Amino acid sequence: MSDDQARYPDISDILACKAAGRVRNASLSFAAKLAILDALRERARPFVEARKIRAVGRVGKGAERAVPT
Amino acid sequence: MSMRKTIEVITKLAERGTFKSYALAGAVAALNYIEPTLTQDLDILISVADFEKHKSGLILLAPIEKALKEMGYADRSDVGFIIEGWPVQFLPVASPLDEEALEKAIELEIDTDVGPLLKARCLRAEHLVAIAIKVGRLKDLARVQAFLEQKAVDLSVLKEILLRHGLMDKWLSFCLKAGIENPL
Numbered sequence: 001m002s003d004d005q006a007r008y009p010d011i012s013d014i015l016a017c018k019a020a021g022r023v024r025n026a027s028l029s030f031a032a033k034l035a036i037l038d039a040l041r042e043r044a045r046p047f048v049e050a051r052k053i054r055a056v057g058r059v060g061k062g063a064e065r066a067v068p069t
Numbered sequence: 070m071s072m073r074k075t076i077e078v079i080t081k082l083a084e085r086g087t088f089k090s091y092a093l094a095g096a097v098a099a100l101n102y103i104e105p106t107l108t109q110d111l112d113i114l115i116s117v118a119d120f121e122k123h124k125s126g127l128i129l130l131a132p133i134e135k136a137l138k139e140m141g142y143a144d145r146s147d148v149g150f151i152i153e154g155w156p157v158q159f160l161p162v163a164s165p166l167d168e169e170a171l172e173k174a175i176e177l178e179i180d181t182d183v184g185p186l187l188k189a190r191c192l193r194a195e196h197l198v199a200i201a202i203k204v205g206r207l208k209d210l211a212r213v214q215a216f217l218e219q220k221a222v223d224l225s226v227l228k229e230i231l232l233r234h235g236l237m238d239k240w241l242s243f244c245l246k247a248g249i250e251n252p253l
Binding site: 019030034 | 070071072073076097100101102103104105106107108109177179180181215218219220221
């Protein structure tokens with residue numbers, strides 16, 4: 001089947017659900033959102049730590065290259 | 070460690086008179102209006118009068134640092150003071166837009182599990198959007214889009230602010246980047 005004949009599923013209902021979820025989350029109380037923020041931060045912590053380690057590694061490699069030979 | 074406790078410490082600093090005027094800003098202030106998104110720090114907008122000025126013109130955070138130390142918060146990171154586990158940045162008012170935003174900030178009442186409601190000042194949605202348009206990083210523009218999509222901003226008030234502070238060109242540029250018709 002060529003590209004212009006390809007058929008893809010209609011995902012507009014999924015996108016509409018996601019948009020409705022965003023609006024629902026937006027209407028939570030500020031206190032509830034703060035709790036979500038704390039939880040999000042905890043879940044993202046391993047990724048943030050890994051990114052920091054990668055950044056330190058890059059700086060280290062850069063420093064090695066900067067050493068005159 | 071929780072953002073609510075961090076905000077509570079900020080309100081205590083204000084009660085102590087460490088600064089006269091403050092408001093939650095940035096992503097945490099945006100939480101009041103749109104769905105929660107991840108952030109790594111808390112921005113506090115604060116009037117310039119509350120900063121110590123050095124002869125060289127540098128603005129110093131010495132009074133805030135001293136008060137925080139007295140309250141048991143002596144740690145700092147490259148991002149700001151660490152308060153209840155969250156980095157906090159105190160940002161001085163740096164433009165007429167900031168000044169207006171701080172002056173017109175609203176008072177939030179935050180539910181606490183124990184005791185009375187926690188009251189904290191927070192920037193209005195329209196000022197948050199105008200500041201995001203002015204700063205103009207991709208993440209700021211994404212936040213503006215969230216405000217629009219979630220109908221969390223009064224468009225007529227926003228238009229007045231953008232006109233007053235000469236930000237209409239930046240607004241139109243945002244609409245172009247976002248691929249939307251100008252809703253104002």
